[in-house]
Amino acid sequence: MEDKLYAHHAIQDSLEINEVEIRSMIDQQLAQFVEQTGSLDEVLRFYNKDSEQALRAEMFEINKNGKLAMEMQRKIIEDIEVTPEEVRQYFNAIPKEERPVFGTELQVSQIVVIPEVTEEARQKVIDRLKEMKADVIENGASFTTKAVFYSDDTGSKAQGGKYTLNKSRPQMVKEFRDVAFSLQEGEISDPFPTEYGYHIIFLEKIRGQEYDIRHILLRPEISRESQEKAKAEIDKVRESLVKGELTFADAAREFSDEKETKFNGGHLINPETQDYNFELTKMDPELYSQIQNLKEGEISPVYQDEDRVNRLKYKILSVSNRVDEHEADFARDYLKIKNLALQDKQYQEIGKWQEEKINDTYIKINGEYRNCEFSSNWLKNQ
Secondary structure, eight states, X not given: OHHHHHHHHHHHTTOOOXXXXXXXXXXHHHHHHHHHHSSHHHHHHXXXXXXXXXXXXXXXXXXXXXXXXXXXXXXXHTTXXXXXXXXXXXXXXXXXXXXXXXXXXXXXXXXXXXXXXXXXXXXXXXXXXXXXXXXXXXXXXXXXXXXHHHOOOTTTGGGTSEEEEXXXXXXXXXXXXXXXXXXXXXXXXXXXXXXXXXXXXXXXXXXXXXXXXXXXXXXXXXXXXXXXXXXXXXXXXXXXXXXXXXXXXXXXXHHOOOHHHHTTTTBOOOTTTSSSEEEGGGSOHHXXXXXXXXXXXXXXXXXXXXXXXXXXXXXXXXXXXXXXXEEOOTTTTHHHHHHHHHHHHHHHHHHHHHHHXXXXXXXXXXXXXXXXXXXXXXXXXX
16 A cells, blocks of 8 residues: 555656666566466466466566655655754664664675687677578578577566667667667667677667667687686686785786776775675675685685676685774664664654555555554555
8 A cells, every 4th residue: 555655646747667677677577477487477476367468467566666656755765864963863773672773794706707708709700690580581591590499588488588768868888878879670780799798679669769680799709718817827826815915906907807896906896885795694695605714815715607698707705994883882883873863754754754655545455454553644544
């Protein structure tokens, strides 16, 4: 009921949501459902739907209302701030035995070496994509089927490589958008590169600002020679660090191939807090497993990893500035306490807004639910 209240007033306040983003989210959700159950038919059977279209329609409404509710809550609290005095009062009002305990925190740095892709490997995927394009145009082969079987884009292959792009809302990297928006309906692009690999795009339909496209992504293979060269390089860097010939920060700036971290000495940024500090128990499980036993300043073994851009990379890690679990201290933990004070003030504002809107909004509750116990004044009894 609260979500319906938020969504209703979001519409009344003309809050905008990105429908293309919602459809893309549904594509990803469906892909996960199919992967979990084995087929789209199993998904439809599980959700008791007659067609994919019916399931997508219901998922769209659920996601749309959820997004509207989030936007309404964001609007309610967007101008709320706390002063240092409010933070102090909030902290002092917490009984000493109830003060929060902050878990062990540390900073994590890494050096990444990415094997080079040979020109031969690049040309191989370009030629393969050209063959696929020719097969579709000359022999009537299905672009959708090829995307399902051959694309390296795990987010779209289950849907035959389908995405909906909107010219007024940036989505995908610029190189991808530029090619997609240059095509005519029914046209297939030549192979082109992005940071993710090489693509071809088939433009299915133009609907005003929206473009329904399908694409196939191929990522070049990494040669054994390139792998061995990269592994030897990072082994040498690690050896120099262990011997104390280099600092980790200097080694990251000189040898790391990861643009996001190399220029700040290899420091990882916590995506939740946007600073360098990670709470150990809230860390990504894979990263946690790699650093949990590292002492401060110790160098990890070489790990083999991958991400959306690189199908293979080697990395070493180090931890620093470890602070053990402790009871909240106003001076040392001021920023965390400030965030808690801000959240408390936001919750109070949301509660106040909700109480006012429940009283001002027409709400119909079916008879069978009217005898329920409500935490808010939904029945307008007061």
